[in-house]
Amino acid sequence: MPDDAHQAREDRIAKAAYDLLETRGYAGTSMLAVAKAARASNETLYNWYGDKLGLFRALIERNSQDVRALLDTQAPESAPLQTLAALGPALLTLLLGDRAIALNRAAAGDATGTLGRALAETGRDVILPRIGAVLAAARNQGDLRYDQLDEALDLYIALLVGDLQIRRVIGTLPAPDADAVRHRAETALTRFLALTAPAG
Amino acid sequence: MPDDAHQAREDRIAKAAYDLLETRGYAGTSMLAVAKAARASNETLYNWYGDKLGLFRALIERNSQDVRALLDTQAPESAPLQTLAALGPALLTLLLGDRAIALNRAAAGDATGTLGRALAETGRDVILPRIGAVLAAARNQGDLRYDQLDEALDLYIALLVGDLQIRRVIGTLPAPDADAVRHRAETALTRFLALTAPAG
DNA sequence: CTGAAAGCGTAACGATGTGTACGCTTGCAG
DNA sequence: CTGCAAGCGTACACATCGTTACGCTTTCAG
Numbered sequence: 001m002p003d004d005a006h007q008a009r010e011d012r013i014a015k016a017a018y019d020l021l022e023t024r025g026y027a028g029t030s031m032l033a034v035a036k037a038a039r040a041s042n043e044t045l046y047n048w049y050g051d052k053l054g055l056f057r058a059l060i061e062r063n064s065q066d067v068r069a070l071l072d073t074q075a076p077e078s079a080p081l082q083t084l085a086a087l088g089p090a091l092l093t094l095l096l097g098d099r100a101i102a103l104n105r106a107a108a109g110d111a112t113g114t115l116g117r118a119l120a121e122t123g124r125d126v127i128l129p130r131i132g133a134v135l136a137a138a139r140n141q142g143d144l145r146y147d148q149l150d151e152a153l154d155l156y157i158a159l160l161v162g163d164l165q166i167r168r169v170i171g172t173l174p175a176p177d178a179d180a181v182r183h184r185a186e187t188a189l190t191r192f193l194a195l196t197a198p199a200g
Numbered sequence: 201m202p203d204d205a206h207q208a209r210e211d212r213i214a215k216a217a218y219d220l221l222e223t224r225g226y227a228g229t230s231m232l233a234v235a236k237a238a239r240a241s242n243e244t245l246y247n248w249y250g251d252k253l254g255l256f257r258a259l260i261e262r263n264s265q266d267v268r269a270l271l272d273t274q275a276p277e278s279a280p281l282q283t284l285a286a287l288g289p290a291l292l293t294l295l296l297g298d299r300a301i302a303l304n305r306a307a308a309g310d311a312t313g314t315l316g317r318a319l320a321e322t323g324r325d326v327i328l329p330r331i332g333a334v335l336a337a338a339r340n341q342g343d344l345r346y347d348q349l350d351e352a353l354d355l356y357i358a359l360l361v362g363d364l365q366i367r368r369v370i371g372t373l374p375a376p377d378a379d380a381v382r383h384r385a386e387t388a389l390t391r392f393l394a395l396t397a398p399a400g
Numbered sequence: 401c402t403g404a405a406a407g408c409g410t411a412a413c414g415a416t417g418t419g420t421a422c423g424c425t426t427g428c429a430g
Numbered sequence: 431c432t433g434c435a436a437g438c439g440t441a442c443a444c445a446t447c448g449t450t451a452c453g454c455t456t457t458c459a460g
Contacts, residue, residue: 009437025311027227030417041438046419107370108308111225116370124367154362155391162358166365170307170316172324191355195391209407230447241408246449401460408455414448421442429434 013038013045017059021102026109031055056106057118063103064122067094071130080138081193087131088160088185089178095161096175101168108169128153145198152196159188213238213245217259221302226309231255256306257318263303264322267294271330280338281393287331288360288385289378295361296375301368308369328353345398352396359388 016037020029031052035042049055074090094100100123107115135152138144146152167173176184216237220229231252235242249255274290276283294300300323307315335352338344346352364384367373376384 023311025309027309027417028311031419032417035438039438042418042440043420043422044437047437052418104366104370105308108305109225109227110371111223111228113371116372119370120367120372124372151387155359158358158362159355161363162354163361163363163365165363166304166369167320167324169366169369170304170319171310171313172316172320187351191395195394227447231449232447235408239408242410242449243451244407247407252448404457404459406455406457408453410452412449412451414450415446416448417446418444419442420444422440423438424440425438426436427434428436430432 009038009040013040014059014062017055018099018102021106022098026056026106053110053112053114056103056115060103060115060118060122063099064126067123068126070094071127079143080134080141081143083134084131084138085185085189087134088189089181091127092160092176092181092185096164096168096181098175101165101175104165104169128157131156142198144196146196155195156188156192159191160185209238209240213240214259214262217255218299218302221306222298226256226306253310253312253314256303256315260303260315260318260322263299264326267323268326270294271327279343280334280341281343283334284331284338285385285389287334288389289381291327292360292376292381292385296364296368296381298375301365301375304365304369328357331356342398344396346396355395356388356392359391360385
């Protein structure tokens with residue numbers, strides 16, 4: 001079991017699972033179909049992930065690692081507001097991308113709440129502290145004025161993401177292109193600054 | 201087939217479907233289980249609604265009628281900003297209630313997009329024009345200043361609802377109580393006014 | 401009172417799913 | 431070369447689902 005071969009097989013499985021998830025939904029994605037599409041075997045899937053929930057939990061964790069990696073590359077130590085400006089489009093692209101939306105659909109279809117919890121723990125709970133750090137730094141530098149960090153965070157997320165995720169999840173909104181993402185992120189930041197400017 | 205008895209049976213079916221939807225999810229809700237819980241028969245369900253999708257489409261339409269009714273009672277012809285202030289909590293309560301969230305989960309689990317489209321057409325597309333009318337009236341009276349009605353609408357919805365719906369749908373957020381609803385609606389309105397005040 | 405429509409309860413059918421078992425192939429270690 | 435672990439492909443047991451069908455009961459119009 002060479003590690004690179006193992007990794008490649010995991011990649012194939014993940015890709016197959018995402019493809020099926022996006023076209024057929026969580027309930028419509030069977031373990032056999034994933035195995036077949038990944039040219040793997042049923043037994044391997046169950047040996048590696050335990051059960052169907054485990055497979056998608058693993059998917060969520062993989063995605064979380066990717067998100068963390070991308071956030072780290074996108075957040076250099078320049079001025080906090082500049083970091084925020086760079087973070088916005090990256091976040092929007094991530095949160096509204098096909099993969100993240102598929103995972104949210106899976107979580108919505110899991111009545112036990114396991115996937116939802118995993119998604120929140122490795123998604124929102126990972127992303128928000130990083131933005132929070134940026135907001136705190138901006139306040140320390142006098143670039144922002146707000147009382148509660150939590151509220152400022154919620155405000156920024158609301159302005160940036162709004163209800164786009166749920167609309168993507170129920171299938172009434174296509175993935176935005178780069179221009180739309182940039183425009184929305186800029187608008188959100190402008191409004192956020194207008195509400196948290198040091199003058200006001 | 202007296203109309204009131206028919207109505208009562210429809211109510212029982214709807215209640216049973218909601219209960220199952222909320223506890224077991226869309227895929228986990230079988231037609232037989234709905235029939236049994238509603239003390240109705242399988243055949244009746246199929247005769248009335250055609251198939252499973254039809255049943256939940258009917259649920260969505262019922263919900264839309266309730267929403268419209270509530271919106272109409274909540275929106276008297278007082279000052280537009282007062283109407284907006286009254287509308288906020290009502291909307292939040294509706295959009296984050298167990299029933300609406302269950303319907304959104306169902307739409308998320310329907311890979312064909314039929315339920316999502318129905319939900320958008322009878323939900324968002326019904327609600328937004330009503331708020332839009334209020335915003336337009338407020339602008340006409342000089343209470344608000346904005347360029348594009350669409351953008352003002354999106355801003356208001358983003359501030360009011362934010363990402364609460366998706367968090368409810370994936371099960372990581374409980375339904376807010378009346379206090380939380382009121383507080384959030386007030387905060388949203390304050391921020392909205394700060395961004396669309398005639399002075400700015 | 402009578403007849404028919406509506407609807408309940410249940411059985412049945414075909415399809416599909418999850419999770420398990422098993423034989424065969426592959427690739428690597430000693 | 432030999433042995434073994436990993437894994438593919440397939441088949442299997444078992445359950446459940448959507449949907450249809452059918453006999454029996456209820457209800458109500460004429």
